[in-house]
Amino acid sequence: MKYNELTRRYFDAAASGHSSGPGPSNGPGTLSGPGSFRGAAGSRALGTWVQFDMQVAAEPRVIAAMRFLAFGCPHVIAVAAWLAEHAVGRSVEPALPESVQALRARFEAPVEKLGRLLIVEDAWMAAMRAAAPAAVH
């Protein structure tokens, strides 16, 4: 399968263990400690699984760092890496920085892979939900 340049760049960066962005705060991996929240979706057995960990700053309450783990095709890994990079500095909210459809177009993922990208979105929303109660308190 052919991948566009963006997919190849984010996949290669993730596969080499690096973040694709300027900082080390958004590559593959996990986060723990106070202010850390986790959300996951999918199943390895079914071919796609994604987990986002994020560190939320106290004030202003924004995402200070995000890391991801993913079992999936290059599109899934690239989109998860891109989201982790673009999450930093955003407020804690369920909406993706871009819709799944827009991400699919950006990464030129075939329409048949939409379901896999929805699993990425589910993992994102699970992480945001995990952080939401803290916002109430």
Place this chain on the structure above:
Amino acid sequence: MSTSSVYLDYAATTPVAPPVAARMAECLTLEGAFGNPGSTSHEYGERASELVEAARSEVAAAVGAEAADIIWTSGATESNNLAIFGVAQYYRGAGQHIITALTEHKSVLDPCRELERRGWHVTYLAPDRDGAVDPAQVAAALSPETVLVSLMHVNNETGVIQDIAALAALCARSGRARLHVDAAQSVGKCPIDFGALGIDLMSLSAHKAYGPKGAGALAVSRRRGVHLTPLVYGGGQERALRSGTLATHQAVGMGAAFALAGAALEPELERVAGLKERLWRALRALGGVYLNGGTRGVPHLLNVSFDDVEGESLLAAVSPYIAISTGSACTSASREPSYVLRALGRDDRLAESSLRFSFGRFTRESDIDAAAQAVSRAVTRLRRIAGRRSAGT
């Protein structure tokens, strides 16, 4: 051609050997044997005919057949189709049952499915976990209605070698079932003797053995009195079993390639077996790596599956460095897990995460080391992204 990746896909195809290409080129020019080999009324055609017949003898000699057994085709796919439909049509009055295996090439399975649509009964044998078809399974499936048993010699995905001698003996004892062997992967990798084994029909391919693409043959045993109904009519060439002007350069290329394949076979098999063991040792160290097809395969092919690695990502990660095949067929959406590996009992995930490495005449130890390094790096990193660790990390 200048490429940066290591070529380890010799089971898919091989480069044409330079001496083969040189002999083929001699058939294409005004100064060469460009004549129609069927036009033997003049020296141009006579010369081409002589070359085609010499090539026929070379192919026959390489596989233990008589020259007159060899029918030129465009490749193993056409040979398989001619064998299956040709036997089915000719012997349909004697019975309408065929035996084959779930792990056969599509060019055997698809004709069998087509015959099922036409009312034939086909038994698809399931091999054991190592890919072997037990001759006892064939014996149990044989019936008075069986006119053909079609089983391959060397599996194209796993390299597993079937016990053709035992299968041929069974078919001979049945008195009615003819044995067709797809030997597309055999020449130059695993000796096979058409005559001595008592095979009725055998498919051969040139491009798997450093010959040209678009050239193949079907050996049809005259001694055993095997008959076929042709698929192509018009001209009566090739014992009227495959009409059409012969491609002199293709036949000459296949003959030259098969003659070369037999030379120094034993030392080459030993050398390639060493390469396979070297790669397997390196990959096994990763942990969670499974050998597909067991240990009874040809030395030229290693098929392995990796735990905790998604197949498409594995291929994407290694493809810049190694040219290999995977155990799946790519579609735009996903990868269909290999039906061969699933028939061996691999689950979908392991079937998808399999890689087929196949080695050849130009593979060196440095290629193996580069491949092992690329795969080890990719598997380790993808497992890390997936939240799993390799045994070695």
